[in-house]
Amino acid sequence: MLKRTLAAAALAAAPLSLAVAPEAYAFCGFYVGKADTSLFNEASQVILARDGRRTTLSMMNDYKGELTDFALVVPVPVVLRRNDVKVIEKKTFDRLDAYSAPRLAEYFDDDPCNPRPLPAPMAGTTRGAERRRSADALGVKVEDSFSVGEYDIVILSAAESDGLETWLRRNGYRIPSGAAPALRPYILQGMKFFVARVNLREQAKTGSRFLRPLQFTFDSEKFMLPMRLGMINAQGPQDLIVYVLTRDGRVESANYRTVKLPANMTLPTYLRDGKQFTDFYKTMFDQQARREDYKAVFTEYFWDMSWCDPCAADPLSREELLAAGVTWLPAEPTAAPVPGRRPVTPGGAVPVMLTRLHLRYTPDSFPEDLAFLETKDRQNFQARYVLQHPWRGSADKCQAAAQYLTRLRQRQESEARALANLTGWDINDIRQRQSRAPVVTPR
Secondary structure, three states: OOOOOOOOOEOOOOOOOOOOOOOOOOOOOEEEEEOOHHHOOOEEEEEEEEEOOEEEEEEOOOOOOOHHHOOEEEEEOOOOOHHHEEEOOOHHHHHHHHHHOOEEEEEEOOOOOOOOOOOOOOOOOEOOHHHHHHHHHOOEEEEEEEEEOOEEEEEEEEOOHHHHHHHHHHOOOOOOOOHHHHHHHHHHOOOEEEEEEEOHHHHHHHOOOOOOOEEEEEEOOOOEEOOHHHHOOOOOOEEEEEEEEEOOOOEEEOOOEEEEOOOOEEOOHHHHOHHHHHHHHHHHHHHHHHHOOOOEEEEEEEEEOOOOOOOOOOOOOHHHHHHOOOOOOOOOOOOOOOOOOOOOEOOEOOOOEEEEEEEEEOOOOOOOOEEEEEOOOOEOEEOEEEEEEOOOOOHHHOHHHHHHHHHHHHHHHHHHHHHHHHHOOOHHHHHHHHHOOOOOOOO
């Protein structure tokens, strides 16, 4: 079924702070792994592109039931029209996920007997008539109706929540019992309701078993994401990942605590194995969410979209950014290329910032919808974890080698303790795995 975590809600029948410093190196390295959304089976994904008062909201529909049972009800601040709504391809979400996913990078210690100058750390960059008569009797007004792709869409306003719930049921929308209390706060705020269901004939034409994401655009002073409706049938904690695209700065929650995940620390090299790293990240995030009592919004990534370091995937192209809802791209590139960066458009960088937020929450821990604030902060951040592979050599090769091996043992103990603190895993088991880590040679 469509995940109950979806902030916009389909109605159908998300601290410990460690700073274990590795040997001096630049803020880059070889990218060797990532922790994408596939790690979180119950995670829903939303894209928010915000510029001034304009918001473009894209929602991933991962519904897996009978299509006749699908119903999506989204509170929106204004009446949406046909030109405001479109369907997009899932690959837009896949690209944003791949680009911003928490990542693993690796480095290799130099030969202590033949050292080379180390680069300075890189500073973060700043950059129908019957239906209408029935609606009137229930205090519901059909503001507009149209079809987009495989979806039939109705825009509603309502005077009271019981009438809205009744109207939805009478018109064949399979919504859960008890929806009225969840609808009431939005009616009191004067919000409208974007309601979608599947047009089976149009869906068959797509040749796909999956529903494409829906995207709609509107103007509003409110920079927020309605999520309370998605909790009606919630059972246990749920995950939500929000990709926020803005012009200027990092985005955080305006009504909940926003926390950066522990990051940029060295961990035991045996985590290079893909399964080991994914186990680590899932466990670490679970620990952090529990420590915050499921009341925090975690920042997993913030970066200028024109480059990355290290790159888990290429930055999005101009066409991909447009598909994600970015409306403020210049008609032609105007800025000169910046050395060391990878421009999205030929000849210039693109003024788009990406904030990736991850929250695990329950109905009790997030009693309000999620409100956002675009800050002036432009300091890059990523949930990045480092493997520092040791030099393999003898202590008697030179005096510096013996000193290096002493420091290495201390560093590896710090790595083991950091991993145990982040995950709660047994440190003795970590040490044993550490001692059996395979040798990896530099590329």
